[in-house]
Amino acid sequence: xxxxxxxxxxxxxxxxxxxxxxxxxxxxxxxxxxxxxxxxxxxxxxxxxxxxxxxxxxxxxxxxxxxxxxxxxxxxxxxxxxxxxxxxxxxxxxxxxxxxxxxxxxxxxxxxxxxxxxxxxxxxxxxxxxxxxxxxxxxxxxxxxxxxxxxxxxxxxxxxxxxxxxxxxxxxxxx
Numbered sequence: 465x466x467x468x469x470x471x472x473x474x475x476x477x478x479x480x481x482x483x484x485x486x487x488x489x490x491x492x493x494x495x496x497x498x499x500x501x502x503x504x505x506x507x508x509x510x511x512x513x514x515x516x517x518x519x520x521x522x523x524x525x526x527x528x529x530x531x532x533x534x535x536x537x538x539x540x541x542x543x544x545x546x547x548x549x550x551x552x553x554x555x556x557x558x559x560x561x562x563x564x565x566x567x568x569x570x571x572x573x574x575x576x577x578x579x580x581x582x583x584x585x586x587x588x589x590x591x592x593x594x595x596x597x598x599x600x601x602x603x604x605x606x607x608x609x610x611x612x613x614x615x616x617x618x619x620x621x622x623x624x625x626x627x628x629x630x631x632x633x634x635x636x637x638x639x
Contacts, residue, residue, distance in 0.1 A: 482563065483563060484562070484563045484564045484568070485529075485560065485561065485562040485563060485564075486559065486560070486561050486564070486572055486576070487559065487560040487561075488557060488558075488559060488580060489530075489557075489558040489559065489560055490557060490558045491555070491556070491557045491580070491581065491584055492555075492556055492557070493553065493554070493555060493556070493584075493588060494534055494554040494555070494556040495552075495553070495554040496551075496552065496553045496554065496588060496592065497550075497551070497552050498549060498550070498551045498592045498593070498596060499549060499550045499551075500548070500549045500596060501547055501550075502546055502547060502548065503596075505546075506543065506546060506548045509543045509544075509546065510543070511543070511599065512543060513541045513542065513543055513548060514541070514542050514543070515539060515540070515541055515601075516539070516540040516541075516542075517537070517538070517539050517603065518537075518538045518540075519535065519536060519537045519538070519606065520535075520536050521533060521534070521535050521536075521573075521574060521577070521578045521581075521608070522534045522536070523573035523574065523577070526558075529560055529561055529562045530558065530559075530560060531558070531559045531560075531561055531573060531577075532556055532557070532558055532559075533556060533557055533559060533573055533577040533578065533581065534554050534555075534556045535554070535555045535556070535577075535578050535581040535582060535585055536552065536553070536554050537552070537553050537555070537582070537585045537586070537589060537603075538550065538551070538552040539551045539552075539589055539593075539601065539603070541598075541601075548598070549593065549596065549598065551589050551592055551593055553585045553588045553589050553592075555581045555582075555584045555585035555588065556581070557577060557580065557581050559572070559573070559577055561573075571612060574608070574612045575608045575609040575611075575612035575613075576608075576609070578606075578608040579607075579608045579609060582605065582606055582608070583605075586602075586603045586605075589601065589603065590602060590603070
């Protein structure tokens with residue numbers, strides 16, 4: 465019994481996939497640091513820390529279908545006005561993205577790639593802080609997809625407001 469697989473192959477005659485493609489090629493640490501400027505004095509303070517978490521994501525097109533996304537996560541821990549530590553990790557990844565429209569490319573680079581990278585950055589930060597003998601830190605997950613959608617909604621609202629503002633009659637205009 466033989467099967468006809470002629471129409472089941474999603475590749476063209478030259479071997480390229482014709483459908484959309486999103487592949488993680490590599491995940492790596494691009495840079496990491498832990499600064500503890502007030503050690504050992506901070507070990508004598510009552511442990512009532514305040515944490516500040518900052519993050520951003522920077523996509524870079526390397527070739528037509530190859531993109532790097534660099535997710536930076538910075539955690540600053542203070543007690544009163546004293547800096548206990550500043551931990552910064554740049555977790556990056558190489559992504560192969562083919563045959564997707566521009567809107568989908570933006571979504572993949574700004575939402576999906578950071579969602580993939582964040583658990584690695586989170587674990588790296590936890591390890592650095594733990595190895596410095598500070599109490600464990602477990603950062604909460606960040607919903608980059610939700611942040612992306614909120615940003616797009618805000619941009620749409622701002623564009624709508626600017627459009628309404630430019631189409632409104634000037635002050636003193638007679639109707």
